[in-house]
Amino acid sequence: MLNQKGFSLTEVIIAVGLASLVSLISYQIVFEGYRLNKKVEGVSGLNDIRQNIYEAFKNPSAFANTVANPTNAAAFACINNATDCAAAGGVINLLDGSNAVVRGASRNGTNDGFDFSGALCGTFNLAGNDNCPFRYVISWSPKCPLAPATCINPLIKLSATLQFRPVDKSKFAVINESQFNININRPNKKASYTDACTKVGGTMISATQCQLAYVNVSCPPNNWVIGFAANGAPICNPIVGHACPKGQVLLGVDAAGVAHCGPGCFSLGSGSGSIW
Numbered sequence: 001m002l003n004q005k006g007f008s009l010t011e012v013i014i015a016v017g018l019a020s021l022v023s024l025i026s027y028q029i030v031f032e033g034y035r036l037n038k039k040v041e042g043v044s045g046l047n048d049i050r051q052n053i054y055e056a057f058k059n060p061s062a063f064a065n066t067v068a069n070p071t072n073a074a075a076f077a078c079i080n081n082a083t084d085c086a087a088a089g090g091v092i093n094l095l096d097g098s099n100a101v102v103r104g105a106s107r108n109g110t111n112d113g114f115d116f117s118g119a120l121c122g123t124f125n126l127a128g129n130d131n132c133p134f135r136y137v138i139s140w141s142p143k144c145p146l147a148p149a150t151c152i153n154p155l156i157k158l159s160a161t162l163q164f165r166p167v168d169k170s171k172f173a174v175i176n177e178s179q180f181n182i183n184i185n186r187p188n189k190k191a192s193y194t195d196a197c198t199k200v201g202g203t204m205i206s207a208t209q210c211q212l213a214y215v216n217v218s219c220p221p222n223n224w225v226i227g228f229a230a231n232g233a234p235i236c237n238p239i240v241g242h243a244c245p246k247g248q249v250l251l252g253v254d255a256a257g258v259a260h261c262g263p264g265c266f267s268l269g270s271g272s273g274s275i276w
Contacts, residue, residue, distance in 0.1 A: 045118025089141035128167035
């Protein structure tokens with residue numbers, strides 16, 4: 001006799017199977033939603049950080065601060081000393097125009113990582129960390145000419161390389177790391193400052209400041225500076241006839257030191273006005 005109030009074994013098995021299927025589908029929906037949310041969140045944070053890096057790469061003051069920063073002294077030694085850069089380059093700290101670190105080891109320990117929202121974290125690990133899965137590595141390399149044997153004052157290539165290292169990438173939506181990389185070439189303006197400063201006998205005292213050896217040197221009385229020697233020393237010449245006749249003014253001094261005088265203001269007819 002059948003029990004009209006119960007379920008057969010077949011019905012129980014089917015019910016359990018359906019429940020398991022529904023649970024699996026629900027888990028997949030939640031999991032995919034989590035992955036999508038993390039991707040959207042990660043891309044948003046990445047874009048903000050990428051933009052900050054790009055702006056620092058393009059900013060002349062930021063570039064000068066980066067080259068002059070003591071933490072980058074070894075990496076930029078050939079640039080600062082105007083020596084051969086053929087074998088130079090390497091990882092650096094990137095600074096902005098106000099001399100603050102944008103990215104690099106000195107920003108937050110040796111790991112300088114950030115999470116999906118772009119918040120700073122110091123626990124990035126190449127082996128993987130879900131809570132701190134991103135890091136940008138900033139580096140530079142010389143763009144040397146093909147013909148010369150040495151590579152002094154080269155064009156500079158700045159690079160920002162993204163690393164994405166969660167524990168298990170399958171838990172997250174795919175993020176194309178190379179899509180967020182940055183590479184730009186920029187002229188070595190420090191080299192042009194240094195060359196110009198050296199040619200007039202000066203010494204670079206900062207990334208953009210030149211101190212002249214003869215800045216406080218003056219000419220003797222009744223002498224004029226008529227130019228500068230190759231080492232930056234002023235060239236002086238005595239003023240010949242430096243006192244102009246009455247009614248005349250000094251118009252200029254030629255290379256020989258001869259003063260040239262001429263009339264100052266004069267009356268035009270009976271008018272009350274005057275012209276130079």
